[in-house]
Amino acid sequence: MTKERAFFESLALKEKGKLCPEHVPEVYHFDRTMSLIGMRYLEPPHIILRKGLIAGVEYPLLAEHMSDFLAKTLFFSSLLFRSTTDHKRDVAEFCGNVELCRLTEQVVFNDPYSNHWTSPYLDRDVEAIREDNLLKLEVAELKSKFCERAQALLHGDLHTSVMVTRKSTQVYDLEFAFYGPMGFDIGAFIGNLILSFFSQDGHADETNDRKGYKEWILKTIENTWNLFHHKFTALWNEHRNGAGEAYLPAIYNNPEVQLLVQKKYLTDLFHDSLGFAAAKMICFLIILRRIVGVAHVEDFESITDAAKRATCEKRALDFAKILLKERRKFESISEIVSAIRQI
Amino acid sequence: MTKERAFFESLALKEKGKLCPEHVPEVYHFDRTMSLIGMRYLEPPHIILRKGLIAGVEYPLLAEHMSDFLAKTLFFSSLLFRSTTDHKRDVAEFCGNVELCRLTEQVVFNDPYSNHWTSPYLDRDVEAIREDNLLKLEVAELKSKFCERAQALLHGDLHTSVMVTRKSTQVYDLEFAFYGPMGFDIGAFIGNLILSFFSQDGHADETNDRKGYKEWILKTIENTWNLFHHKFTALWNEHRNGAGEAYLPAIYNNPEVQLLVQKKYLTDLFHDSLGFAAAKMICFLIILRRIVGVAHVEDFESITDAAKRATCEKRALDFAKILLKERRKFESISEIVSAIRQI
Numbered sequence: 001m002t003k004e005r006a007f008f009e010s011l012a013l014k015e016k017g018k019l020c021p022e023h024v025p026e027v028y029h030f031d032r033t034m035s036l037i038g039m040r041y042l043e044p045p046h047i048i049l050r051k052g053l054i055a056g057v058e059y060p061l062l063a064e065h066m067s068d069f070l071a072k073t074l075f076f077s078s079l080l081f082r083s084t085t086d087h088k089r090d091v092a093e094f095c096g097n098v099e100l101c102r103l104t105e106q107v108v109f110n111d112p113y114s115n116h117w118t119s120p121y122l123d124r125d126v127e128a129i130r131e132d133n134l135l136k137l138e139v140a141e142l143k144s145k146f147c148e149r150a151q152a153l154l155h156g157d158l159h160t161s162v163m164v165t166r167k168s169t170q171v172y173d174l175e176f177a178f179y180g181p182m183g184f185d186i187g188a189f190i191g192n193l194i195l196s197f198f199s200q201d202g203h204a205d206e207t208n209d210r211k212g213y214k215e216w217i218l219k220t221i222e223n224t225w226n227l228f229h230h231k232f233t234a235l236w237n238e239h240r241n242g243a244g245e246a247y248l249p250a251i252y253n254n255p256e257v258q259l260l261v262q263k264k265y266l267t268d269l270f271h272d273s274l275g276f277a278a279a280k281m282i283c284f285l286i287i288l289r290r291i292v293g294v295a296h297v298e299d300f301e302s303i304t305d306a307a308k309r310a311t312c313e314k315r316a317l318d319f320a321k322i323l324l325k326e327r328r329k330f331e332s333i334s335e336i337v338s339a340i341r342q343i
Numbered sequence: 344m345t346k347e348r349a350f351f352e353s354l355a356l357k358e359k360g361k362l363c364p365e366h367v368p369e370v371y372h373f374d375r376t377m378s379l380i381g382m383r384y385l386e387p388p389h390i391i392l393r394k395g396l397i398a399g400v401e402y403p404l405l406a407e408h409m410s411d412f413l414a415k416t417l418f419f420s421s422l423l424f425r426s427t428t429d430h431k432r433d434v435a436e437f438c439g440n441v442e443l444c445r446l447t448e449q450v451v452f453n454d455p456y457s458n459h460w461t462s463p464y465l466d467r468d469v470e471a472i473r474e475d476n477l478l479k480l481e482v483a484e485l486k487s488k489f490c491e492r493a494q495a496l497l498h499g500d501l502h503t504s505v506m507v508t509r510k511s512t513q514v515y516d517l518e519f520a521f522y523g524p525m526g527f528d529i530g531a532f533i534g535n536l537i538l539s540f541f542s543q544d545g546h547a548d549e550t551n552d553r554k555g556y557k558e559w560i561l562k563t564i565e566n567t568w569n570l571f572h573h574k575f576t577a578l579w580n581e582h583r584n585g586a587g588e589a590y591l592p593a594i595y596n597n598p599e600v601q602l603l604v605q606k607k608y609l610t611d612l613f614h615d616s617l618g619f620a621a622a623k624m625i626c627f628l629i630i631l632r633r634i635v636g637v638a639h640v641e642d643f644e645s646i647t648d649a650a651k652r653a654t655c656e657k658r659a660l661d662f663a664k665i666l667l668k669e670r671r672k673f674e675s676i677s678e679i680v681s682a683i684r685q686i
Contacts (some may be wrong), residue, residue: 082489087490089441096435097433110593136594136604144589147430250457
């Protein structure tokens, strides 16, 4: 890790820790000269969420905890809660974390669609993506939001940076943090759960057909968004007359207009989240599992039967394409769950 | 002027001067300690564009020059031309100009719609705007883009900061510069021309009915957008294989997808520009002419007959409301010109 990375990681850990201490490990000490972060040890039985999902372990509080983390950290770092002065100051500071932002940009929005990127595993499905002009148009829109829109302080790499027990959920690895579109964090988490869903058939065996587990994943996807929606809206209502400058109470001054702006904000955020979920899924399926040393998609790699693995991957890729291109047609998370079932 | 203002003004003058030296006065010297800018004197017969418009003077090169200024300064400071690293560095620097950004935000997006703002001139039309929930929903979307989207380095206050002769067009007063949505600059200029159009009947007299002049204004509105569209697209095509990271040639690699992304980009920009034009018009009509010491809308104030002035203002306000709420229905600038004629 370069020094810059440790600085931004500790800064983001402290910021997000203030906003949601229940789900962010405490930082005890940061030494900039030594690039040293002293922080809470996530003791056993905490394990990386991905490992738990592959093992088929249910985490009954996961949706409750992650919706809490997302609602609080995104709401409190946005213009719904803050003044434009504070916002611009912090945006400027996190602009310094450009090196890791570029890495995300490249891996999520460039490499999967680039003809410069060759792979021995390249097959017809991947080729089809690279020839799909309408899909690339959608990717361009998402990339533009990622690069240009400073909506809230994001984790920036939420796909796997979650450690869990049945009672605790802790979000760590914040070195990719920056001000960006909220949907990028929500989408990363939901996209990861969708990938896990499609990988489960490859992990089924005679002792466990994983059918019940797949239902739990779908329920967790649905609950995460619905609880997030509920909590985010509640925070907005609670702080409506506070310092947030996006919707001043002197202007948004009647129940009808308040409902209108909330509905529009959350519908746009829902569609952003679906788009980023799809982009992350495609990135994982096409790029990350080919690179040594970068985050892996163990969900699929750990399926030993190659034919089974290919079937799982193809279904995940097919769904990601639908999600990317047709996300604006979906009005609720339950429609997404139905669409997942239909693949 | 605070010291901060002079610093950002000189920085923006130099930046934009590099990108479009023909239409930005040269900075000879800047002294940060003394907050002193030494720059080109815009010699007579240069006058402020607004004065010329009120006097009914035609500027045959205005659309050509302003489309040039807008296309070059916006294109070259965007991710269509630059790397995300350079972009983030400059966005961070201009985040420091928060004081003047807040002033714009307040005057354009808050005060016209705020019940805290009372005015002896407040009439039913203004009340109707404050009770129009759908209109406020549109204003919220534009304000969010203004505060969150760092698309290009903007002038930030282009309504009147233009000095002209029949042969020369010079853009000055850059102390409001910041990274924001391109449509804010384009809209400020076009909205200003639309306001001037609606004020002309108030300036008509027995020697000049202003009919020919109104046609010239409409033609200038149409030419400004069409020439901008043409020049911006040409710059994009010319620099397609350059350092710009928004649309990498390895991905946007066939004529169809190139056309698709350009069409989407410029359609979105057109609708943004119309929205910001409307927001600026409403701000001028409701707020700026009431405040002593802040930029005035002499176009209307100089109409001495109060009844005539009120009629002109009402028509301008009616058109701004249509533009704000129905801008996405318009597909070309000639449709806008037709709609202006129909008011």
